[in-house]
Amino acid sequence: MTAELRTEGISKAFGGVHALDDCSLTVAEGSITGLIGPNGSGKTTLFNIMTGYERPDSGAVYLAGQNITGASAQKVFGLGMGRTFQLTRIFPRLTLLENMLVAAKPSRERGGLLARAGGTVDRRRARELLEFTGIDQYANALAGTLSYGQRKLLELATVLAADPAIVLLDEPAGGVNPSLIQTIAARIRDLNARGTTFLIVEHNMEFVMGLCHQVTVLDYGTVVAAGPPEIISTDPRVLDAYLGAALDDEPSPDGADA
């Protein structure tokens, strides 16, 4: 199974608002790709369309060459694409371990329909992932008792439980303290080194530019630039789209180069 994710000409309107307009992008297999753009540029909508939460008005989504447009969220997950949410979502009244086991694919060792959730293999793997994200000491605590940053880690860990080929992260560093941001970045790099592909929406430029191999810039629902971070960070179109207001405001009193 390869993990190339591609969209072709995705358009989506909510009422009169065009969230996405002929949006085409490619996430190369084995890459960490960043998706940036101002608020309201359509990043989350694109995530929702890719992962089966919304249907596009037109256009198509391909995962590993297979057209998955309009497939249900649960089917998309089964095909090897996991995601996290902008507003971190966990199961607060399940323990961390149980949170992990929701996503675990049923392993073959287990018995009938009413066998205990998670065989020993699933449980061992769940523990390893909790260890990997550094929250295993709370394995039997209810997830609702975790701090915000720990919830981010748990959300990431649960998505990894079923070994997805590609993971879509919606603002993994949002509202997280700097040292934890470093941890999250390190974990993403580790996983990527082992073959997991990532598509990451993030506003923290330092995080994106330091982590991603490729960056795609979205503005008004369209891709305005794509390329390696060092080029993107100096691309005038990007600066205009992303930091436009701030840059425009400075020179305008002078009226020099407007």
Added chain:
Amino acid sequence: MTSSAVRSPAHRAAGAPGHRTLLTSAGLVVLLAVFAIFPLVYSNPLATTYGFDALIFIAAASAWNIFSGYSGYLSLGHAVFFGSGMYTVAIGAQDWHLTGDAVFALLPLAAVVAAAVAVPVGLVALRVRRHTFVVITIAIFFIFQLMAFNFSFTGGTSGIDAPILNWAPGTYNDPFYYLAMVIAAVTLALSWLIRRSRFGLHLRAIRDDEDRARSLGVHPMRVKLGALVVSALITGLVGGLWYYFIGAVHPQSAFDPLFDLQLALMGFFGGLGTVFGPALGALILEPVQQWLTVQFTNDYLSEILLGAVFLLVILFLPRGVIPTLGERITAWRSRARDRSVSETTADGGAAPEAAPPDLTAPGTSAGAPASRTAGRREGTPS
């Protein structure tokens, strides 16, 4: 605020699960023995009637909990399945001219019919979430009551009387009682099995966040409908038994709004989504209600008092007896433990205790870095 800061003792698992399991099973064995002996000690038919009622509601409330408690979708229409079970036995006995013990053979059919009814009901009602779902179940409930009033095969308002059982009055209740006891015990066992299974985990994940569950590969409709069918199956079975005990069925007794409320009240009282909470609720509330009805022959007064009980529960035990007590015990224990920990060493106490006993079992202890990387590789595309 660092994320890895050691958090409060609430994080620890409550007590040692090994001991708790042992204690629970011992308690259940004793309870089962008490129920088994009860008719021998209190052979008075009034007492066994109380017992039978309680057992019927233990089974029904636990069945309701398998769906509503675990999934968080509150059904106020379970009387649909209860009534379907009643009418199945009533119509079957009437049309096939069954009498005496032979009528009991219709009980499995009552379960199957109720489960079959649950499929279209679920396919319609489960399209909507939460509050809307509650309203839809009430609407479906009234549709069934209306149908029972108006169809000819239900006997309309006059209902259907059950065939007479010519059992000795003194021990008449006993077979009903023991049958209800077996159903209640099996329902509780099933509820326990479901809760810890993958199926149950998916139900509880749906309760917490259905959209998130979808993103992790859970099929909500499949899981919710499955739970509703299992729940309806038991409720229908219990309804069938109830019909033969009562000896008649009418639209307003088969599809009784009070039944819906009772199940929800028992669930809330004992603890929604816990295995034994609804059974505890039934065990306490059903006799209380029966007693109130007998004490205050004015029907409304007993219902008003029941309403008062409901309000008290919502005020003082909003999450139910079992979760509230569980929390109190956990808090009390961790306070006691903190005292003993602070007496010995200030640090290091939290880490070993946080390790849950069932995971230090053989096989999981080898979570060393080497096996971590080895384990992670399997199934990863390359």
